Amino acid sequence: MQKLLITGGAGFIGANFILQARMENWANIINLDKLTYASNLQNLAELEEDKNYHFIQGDIADLELVSNLLEQYHPDAIINFAAESHVDRSILNPLSFVETNVVGTFKLLETTRLYWEKLSSPQQEKFRFVHVSTDEVYGSLNPTDPAFREDTPYAPNSPYAASKASSDHFVRAYHHTYGLPTITTNCSNNYGPRQFPEKLIPLMILNALDGKTLPIYGDGQNVRDWLYVRDHCEAINLILREGKFGETYNIGGLNEQSNLAVVEKICTILDELVPKPGLSYSSLITFVKDRPGHDRRYAIDCGKLEKLLGWRPKETFESGLFKTIEWYVNNSNWVESIRSGAYTNWIKQNYEHRKF
Incomplete structure (x- = not known):
């Protein structure tokens, strides 16, 4: 069984990947997360008693720590999930995105290169570095534009997108300059269980359950391609095992939805699962001032991944959304555990000045 070093494995996508990897015996896991x-x-x-799962708190930018982990565990591959990923936070504090997404990824690559160059030829051929990125590096689409392909020029429009674009370029450069066996994935918007509730879907679910307003930016017609997190994890695992070094693979959900449509569907499902007499959850919808530089539309063409590796998403948006809402409804203890003062203060900071 493979041994993987996962960075950022306590976050939303990383944690879902690790759980799936252990439950389905994809690999043994070393999880490095800054927390x-x-x-x-x-x-x-649920993995606390799993002898094939190890957690280490630390920063990908800590060269000594990463080097020691590589020498101690000798992983067959690294999957880099570690990133600052919220656009609104990048607008308020872009420097932290540069430090984590650009400098952190660079230092992780450099430490990995030094480790990889000391491996034997068979070990070098077996090793790989998978970098998980975003469709936001490609910029924004008009309503009739074709979906993003792997050869779409980069045109990032937010500090977050710019920092991820830069990290992608470093990954590419380390393959072409040093021969490091890297693969990059660019995914569309993820959703599913265990997502931090400042993102659109969990924020709307939890606000609705609390009877709070459901704030939608602008006119609500910004479009995203929604990818269920379990489908994303399966794609990453497939790419890890069968992807070609130096390549980029787009991973999309084939589910384009406007933000308003997403929130309306959440309300419809909640009316069914958690009805409140005399209240339709859609009555809580309110429109607030748009964020600066809000990209109008993202869409992913994942034809390359389907053609070369045979992957397609299994979930429709409706089936994945129902599973997601059901998980949040049934896991109130998880929700309460993360509703810290820091999260509450962030929501207030980001939304209180956006009233029309």
């Missing part, structure tokens, strides 16, 4: 605001070790509590 910032969006990380939550409760996501992985």
Whole structure:
């Protein structure tokens, strides 16, 4: 069985990947996570007794720590989930995104290169570095534009997207300059269980359950392609095992939805699962001032991944959304554990000045 070093494994996508990897015996896991605001070790509590799972708190930018982990565990691959990922936070504090997404990824690559160059030829051929990125590096689409392909020029429009674009370029450069066996994935918007509730879908679910307003930016017609997190994890595992070094693979959900449509569907499902007499959850919808530089539309063409590796998403948006809402409804203890003062203060900071 493979041994994987996962960075950022206590976050939303990383934690879901680790759980799936252990439950389905994809690999043994070493999880390195800095434990910032969006990380939550409760996501992985069920693995506490798993002898093939190891957690280390630390920063990908800590060269000595990463080097020691590589020498101690000798992983077959690294999957880099570690990132600052919230656009609104990048607008308020872009420097932290540069430090984590650009400098952190660079230092992780450099430490990995030094380790990889000391391996024997058979070990070098077996090793790989998978970098998990975003469709936001490609910029924004008009309503009739074709979906993003792997050869779409980069045109990032937010500090977050710019920091991820830069990290992607470093990954590419380390393959072409040093021969490091890297693969990059660019995914569309993820959703599913265990997502930090400042993101659209969990924020709307939890606000609705609390009877709070459901704030939608602008006119609500910004479009995203929604990818269920379990489908994303299966794609990453497939790419890890069968992807070609130096390549990029787009991973999309094939589910384009406007933000308003997403929130309306959440309300419809909640009316069914958690009805409140005399209240339709859609009555809580309110429109607030748009965020600066809000990209109008994202869409992913994942035809390359389907053609070369045979992957397609299994979940429709409706089936994945129902599973997601059901999980939040049934896991109130998880929700309460992450509703810290820091999270409450962030929501207030981001939304209180956006009233029309």
